[in-house]
Amino acid sequence: MSSPEPAAPPPVAPPLATATPAAAAPSRDLGQHPAVQRVLASLAVHSVDPELVSLPDAVRTAAAAAAAIGVTPAEIANSLIFRAHDVQGAITPLLVLTSGAHHVDLVKVADLLDGVDHIDRADADFVREVTGFAIGGVAPVGHPAPIRTVVDVSLSRHRHVWAAAGHSHTVYRTTYEELLRVTAGHAMEVA
Numbered sequence: 001m002s003s004p005e006p007a008a009p010p011p012v013a014p015p016l017a018t019a020t021p022a023a024a025a026p027s028r029d030l031g032q033h034p035a036v037q038r039v040l041a042s043l044a045v046h047s048v049d050p051e052l053v054s055l056p057d058a059v060r061t062a063a064a065a066a067a068a069i070g071v072t073p074a075e076i077a078n079s080l081i082f083r084a085h086d087v088q089g090a091i092t093p094l095l096v097l098t099s100g101a102h103h104v105d106l107v108k109v110a111d112l113l114d115g116v117d118h119i120d121r122a123d124a125d126f127v128r129e130v131t132g133f134a135i136g137g138v139a140p141v142g143h144p145a146p147i148r149t150v151v152d153v154s155l156s157r158h159r160h161v162w163a164a165a166g167h168s169h170t171v172y173r174t175t176y177e178e179l180l181r182v183t184a185g186h187a188m189e190v191a
Helices: 034-045 063-067 106-112 123-132 153-157 177-182
Strands: 052-054 074-085 091-100 118-121 148-152 161-164 171-176 186-188
Touching: 034 171, 063 074, 063 161, 074 106, 074 123, 091 123, 091 153, 091 177, 106 118, 148 153, 148 177, 153 161, 153 186, 161 177
Parallel strands: 074 161, 091 148, 148 186
Antiparallel strands: 052 171, 074 091, 074 118, 161 171
């Protein structure tokens, strides 16, 4: 009589996905990408050493970024570039760091900024020229020259927020207070 075969161990359930970016398997390490390196160098000047998260797909919208990271769109700090026109017709870039849950009210923001007659949307060429980044990867810092910056106060409702890190596949975790500090931004209701 032979001894019975040992019972097979019960199947192990795969681990549950967590609501952290560590759950996303990066398609590649983008930490050495030149645009990402510019962001990291700029943050280092402000004694910020963020953990970069490389995402498997491009996240060109707040909704896509939120889904990839496992947070709400309100926790995404969108870096939006606009063209600010003064009364003499001069145009300067304006960076608005806004909650991914908001649409920027251009009339409201223009009314709240000194020296601005009106604001309009920037095209992709203008964005790349003034930031050095392609749309979808525009970071709050790392631009060729300082850009006047407004930071949406609604980002302060969250312990952490996520910002692009110079490439459409990279983000980093930050805070509202840190965004104000590293950009020399002005707190404002933008929606």
